[in-house]
Amino acid sequence: MKPARLAVLAIALLAGGGAALLISGDDQPAVQPAAVVPPPVVAMTDVLVAAAELPMGQNIQAPDLRWQPWPSEAVTTGYITRENAPKGMEEIVGSIARSSFLAGEPIRPQKLARSDGGFMAAILxxxxxxxxxxxxxxxxxxxxxxxxxxxxxxxxxxxxxxxxxxxxxxxxxxxxxxxxxxxxxxxxxxxxxxxxxxxxxxxxxxxxxxxxxxxxxxxxxxxxxxxxxxxxxxxxxxxxxxxxxxxxxxxxxxxxxxxxxxxxx
Known part of the structure; x- marks a missing residue:
């Protein structure tokens, strides 16, 4: 091979290598995906609530009640929980509502009356x-x-x-x-x-x-x-x-x- 061709080939190889070096230097490191942090686990407690709207004077029966998960931090004194009163629903059945309850409102004994008499005596x-x-x-x-x-x-x-x-x-x-x-x-x-x-x-x-x-x-x-x-x-x-x-x-x-x-x- 002629010396002139060898020189051109050498120059081309050098140019290609330099371009490769330049290109490789511009490469950015791969972005690592952010770690997905799972939401904190909220402790829940089953609370006895009204299954439907209960008017004042309602004689409460089992279909009127249900257990509903409630944030444990939001459970206050007076709520009936499955943990503290496993038979709370059975104990409430037959009570009379001294004031109305909204659907989903926690049942509180202070708003109930256990009475074998009439309705008026219960709400008095x-x-x-x-x-x-x-x-x-x-x-x-x-x-x-x-x-x-x-x-x-x-x-x-x-x-x-x-x-x-x-x-x-x-x-x-x-x-x-x-x-x-x-x-x-x-x-x-x-x-x-x-x-x-x-x-x-x-x-x-x-x-x-x-x-x-x-x-x-x-x-x-x-x-x-x-x-x-x-x-x-x-x-x-x-x-x-x-x-x-x-x-x-x-x-x-x-x-x-x-x-x-x-x-x-």
Whole structure:
């Protein structure tokens, strides 16, 4: 082979090797895929919950309950767990719901009552008495029928002043007998249903202390009782008022159509 060809071949080999070196120097190291970190394992506890919406007064049966996995960190005191109460479902069956439950809401014994008696006795707060008073079926003495179960009312007594009746005038007196009394039921309705805004009936069942029950029973015998609806923001402000059943407000005397405040004798 001629020397000139050998020189060209040598130059070509050198150029190829140099190009190979340049190309190999630009290679980037392969990117390693990031390690997939598994999510932390959340400890779960089976909690007894309502399988469907349970209204107040519902007699709870087995189909109304189910065990549901619940994050252990979110389990609070009062929840019924399978770990602590394996027979919790069987023990709850037959109880009465003292207040409503939403579907999936944990069952709490504080909202249940075990009773062999009636429903009203089961939902009545401790130490209270249920007393029914007569009301107008048209709602004329119960805020036009807009008083619903669980509302709070004042009880107003209207009666005739017998001392004035012996004379020439007929005096009618009115007084606020009790304040901030909870209404348990209107007629046979114990809770609002289907968005009802008006409930009428012949009786209103109230939650009263024993002393208040005596006062209301006597007042109903000698006069007429009316219910005055309280605002939601006012409910609870006078919970301790008149616990002994004695009226606190002044009397309103009506003579010949003119109302006048009169101090209590």
């Amino acid at each position: 707060p401790t130490g209270m008495r249920a007393v029914a008073i007569n009301i107008d079926t048209a709602g004329s003495n119960t805020a036009g029928g807009f008083i619903l179960p669980n509302d709070h009312v004042d009880i107003i007594r209207t009666y005739r002043d017998e001392d004035s009746a012996r004379g020439t005038t007929d005096t009618q007196l009115s007084e606020t007998l009790l304040q901030d009394v909870r209404v348990l039921a209107i007629g046979q309705v114990v809770q609002e249903k289907n968005g009802n805004t008006v409930v009428t009936g012949q009786t209103a069942t109230l939650a009263l202390t024993p002393g208040q029950a005596e006062t209301v029973t006597l007042a109903q015998k000698v006069g007429q009782l009316s219910l005055s609806l309280r605002s939601l923001v006012d409910s609870g402000r006078s919970a301790d008022a008149n616990v002994d059943g004695r009226p606190e407000t002044a009397l309103t005397v009506v003579r010949f159509g003119v109302a006048k405040q009169q101090s209590r004798r």
